[in-house]
Amino acid sequence: MKIGIMGGTFDPIHIGHLLLGEFAYEDFGLHEIWFLPNGNPPHKQQDEDQDALSHRVEMIRRAIKGVPYFKLCLHEAKATEHSYTYKTMRELNALYPEDDFYFILGADSLFSIEEWKYFREIFPTCTILAAMRDDKDVTDMREKILGLEQKYWAKIRILQAPLLEISSTTLRKRAAMGRSIYYMVPDAVAEYIKKYDLYR
Numbered sequence: 703m704k705i706g707i708m709g710g711t712f713d714p715i716h717i718g719h720l721l722l723g724e725f726a727y728e729d730f731g732l733h734e735i736w737f738l739p740n741g742n743p744p745h746k747q748q749d750e751d752q753d754a755l756s757h758r759v760e761m762i763r764r765a766i767k768g769v770p771y772f773k774l775c776l777h778e779a780k781a782t783e784h785s786y787t788y789k790t791m792r793e794l795n796a797l798y799p800e801d802d803f804y805f806i807l808g809a810d811s812l813f814s815i816e817e818w819k820y821f822r823e824i825f826p827t828c829t830i831l832a833a834m835r836d837d838k839d840v841t842d843m844r845e846k847i848l849g850l851e852q853k854y855w856a857k858i859r860i861l862q863a864p865l866l867e868i869s870s871t872t873l874r875k876r877a878a879m880g881r882s883i884y885y886m887v888p889d890a891v892a893e894y895i896k897k898y899d900l901y902r
């Protein structure tokens with residue numbers, strides 16, 4: 703199987719994340735998309751942070767409910783130590799040797815990937831599908847991709863998806879101000895945030 707991995711903090715998950723999953727699924731003929739929320743870093747082990755993690759996970763669950771090819775992957779959420787993408791991708795390859803992995807990310811992540819721990823180790827484990835975001839245009843993306851491919855033998859493809867100026871940061875701010883977040887997150891997520899009074 704061809705599996706897309708959509709990694710992130712998802713605090714909260716929003717339609718930008720879901721659209722990347724949907725377009726990757728269709729355009730690259732993937733069989734499943736796994737949403738992979740990162741766990742809490744080691745310095746964040748208090749109860750409050752455990753709650754935050756379970757809220758992030760629960761919102762993903764609700765957002766992807768009923769979509770048979772969208773799955774929740776708790777590999778990093780369940781880990782007791784800090785997770786790194788290179789390590790997770792290695793472990794997933796070892797656990798599922800028959801499958802091919804496609805790591806989905808936005809331009810901001812692609813442009814900062816060289817700051818990730820042992821990032822060189824990521825490239826042999828997957829093909830990267832990179833979507834445009836914010837002010838990065840197709841020329842910037844092509845240039846960046848070419849550089850990474852030449853330097854590290856990375857396999858990177860552009861993922862064409864609608865450009866959405868939505869981020870979890872903006873959504874947290876809007877929720878904090880009591881402003882509407884409907885249509886930027888699935889209804890079930892907006893209702894969840896309201897019910898638990900998150901981000902206030």
Ligand code: ATP
Pocket residue numbers: 709710711712713718719722806807808809810811833834835866867868869870871872
């Ligand atoms: P935050 O503002 O908290 O950083 P975020 O919206 O960037 O949240 P993350 O969980 O950090 O969400 O992102 C997970 C992945 O999804 C990253 O690779 C990010 O680039 C990508 N992504 C998130 N939102 C968008 C968007 N609107 N367009 C394209 N890519 C996106």
Ligand code: MG
Pocket residue numbers: none
């Ligand atoms: Mg982000």
